[in-house]
Amino acid sequence: xxxxxxxxxxxxxxxxxxxxxxxxxxxxxxxxxxxxxxxxxxxxxxxxxxxxxxxxxxxxxxxxxxxxxxxxxxxxxxxxxxxxxxxxxxxxxxxxxxxxxxxxxxxxxxxxxxxxxxxxxxxxxxxxxxxxxxxxxxxxxxxxxxxxxxxxxxxxxxxxxxxxxxxxxxxxxxxxxxxxxxxxxxxxxxxxxxxxxxxxxxxxxxxxxxxxxxxxxxxxxxxxxxxxxxxxxxxxxxxxxxxxxxxxxxxxxxxxxxxxxxxxxxxxxxxxxxxxxxxxxxxxxxxxxxxxxxxxxxxxxxxxxxxxxxxxxxxxxxxxxxxxxxxxxxxxxxxxxxxxxxxxxxxxxxxxxxxxxxxxxxxxxxxxxxx
Numbered sequence: 001x002x003x004x005x006x007x008x009x010x011x012x013x014x015x016x017x018x019x020x021x022x023x024x025x026x027x028x029x030x031x032x033x034x035x036x037x038x039x040x041x042x043x044x045x046x047x048x049x050x051x052x053x054x055x056x057x058x059x060x061x062x063x064x065x066x067x068x069x070x071x072x073x074x075x076x077x078x079x080x081x082x083x084x085x086x087x088x089x090x091x092x093x094x095x096x097x098x099x100x101x102x103x104x105x106x107x108x109x110x111x112x113x114x115x116x117x118x119x120x121x122x123x124x125x126x127x128x129x130x131x132x133x134x135x136x137x138x139x140x141x142x143x144x145x146x147x148x149x150x151x152x153x154x155x156x157x158x159x160x161x162x163x164x165x166x167x168x169x170x171x172x173x174x175x176x177x178x179x180x181x182x183x184x185x186x187x188x189x190x191x192x193x194x195x196x197x198x199x200x201x202x203x204x205x206x207x208x209x210x211x212x213x214x215x216x217x218x219x220x221x222x223x224x225x226x227x228x229x230x231x232x233x234x235x236x237x238x239x240x241x242x243x244x245x246x247x248x249x250x251x252x253x254x255x256x257x258x259x260x261x262x263x264x265x266x267x268x269x270x271x272x273x274x275x276x277x278x279x280x281x282x283x284x285x286x287x288x289x290x291x292x293x294x295x296x297x298x299x300x301x302x303x304x305x306x307x308x309x310x311x312x313x314x315x316x317x318x319x320x321x322x323x324x325x326x327x328x329x330x331x332x333x334x335x336x337x338x339x340x341x342x343x344x345x346x347x348x349x350x351x352x353x354x355x356x357x358x359x360x361x362x363x364x365x366x367x368x369x370x371x
Contacts, residue, residue, distance in 0.1 A: 031056050031060065034049050043072050046067070068083075068101040073128075100141060104122070111251075114264075124141065125141040131188065137184055140290060142174065144171045147235075147241070148168075155245055158342075159346075160307075161307055163308055168232045168316055170236045173233060175290060175361060178280035179297055180203050181201065188217040193354070194356075198279065202297045205356050205358065206359055208300045211228055214360065215227050225365065227362065228363065229363045230319075231346070235330070240290070251265045252265060252341060253271055255271070257295040257338075258282070260273045265338035275334070293331055295336070298329040298357055299361045300359075303328045304319060304325070305322075306322055328346055
């Protein structure tokens with residue numbers, strides 16, 4: 001085979017920024033060389049180049065920041081790991097919003113029959129929390145905002161406990177991209193209470209007390225103050241700036257959510273009832289980039305139960321006053337009717353009880369330790 005004289009051979013040295021670098025070729029140093037290796041299709045080559053980029057001041061820092069948007073999650077994680085503990089003024093001024101990895105996803109809405117009527121491309125920022133042994137917890141940035149909590153009197157299937165609708169302002173925070181999985185639970189707790197076993201399945205058979213203990217273990221490991229979402233945070237995060245019964249729109253279908261498809265909502269048809277959980281992230285997310293906010297497993301919130309929203313907090317905080325010791329659950333599950341999976345639907349149970357459709361999602365206020 002005739003060699004192309006314009007292409008480097010396997011062990012040639014090449015000047016960074018020229019032709020694509022073959023595996024095994026020696027690359028001349030400097031920013032051009034780092035840029036060349038960051039253009040490689042090989043993940044390991046990119047990660048090595050990121051470590052070298054630290055030698056080149058602001059120019060190298062900009063390359064690492066750019067890698068937060070790489071297609072490879074491993075490269076994003078490597079870039080974030082290099083940036084998160086640095087003291088550079090540039091990062092202090094803008095981190096976390098500007099210098100977090102991003103991911104892209106489709107968001108759809110449906111009509112009252114469950115037919116898709118819009119689709120758009122969104123992106124969200126997140127940070128990866130390393131739990132060890134290659135297990136990562138992805139925490140998505142939820143921008144702060146104001147919304148109407150509860151359901152309007154005209155909403156089909158609403159309950160009086162969803163009243164009165166009231167305005168709540170929620171500060172920005174981070175929420176788990178998915179419900180906590182069995183792998184993540186096992187990594188911190190050393191056990192798996194779930195009835196349905198599977199690494200990517202959400203952990204279940206979790207009581208509120210167990211969920212709080214998990215948050216405590218996670219906080220100890222990371223130095224951050226992990227916790228359950230407040231009820232207001234949960235509904236705000238679920239709605240993702242929508243006002244319909246579901247973040248998908250006027251109804252849901254089994255193609256969008258894991259619930260009892262024999263019991264549809266609005267004008268949707270009956271459909272598949274899976275009779276068990278599915279892997280997290282099996283369906284499309286909402287506009288904030290959160291998956292499985294409807295169905296699959298119930299998610300514990302931090303708040304005490306109250307029968308209505310009279311005198312409820314309006315700042316997004318956990319409602320801890322009152323004498324009822326039950327704690328709030330949100331989102332519905334694979335076992336539930338569609339009406340129970342609405343954004344506004346709320347339920348409660350004793351903090352010591354667990355069931356095979358009850359799980360959790362975690363929250364944290366900031367990327368920084370001790371926050």
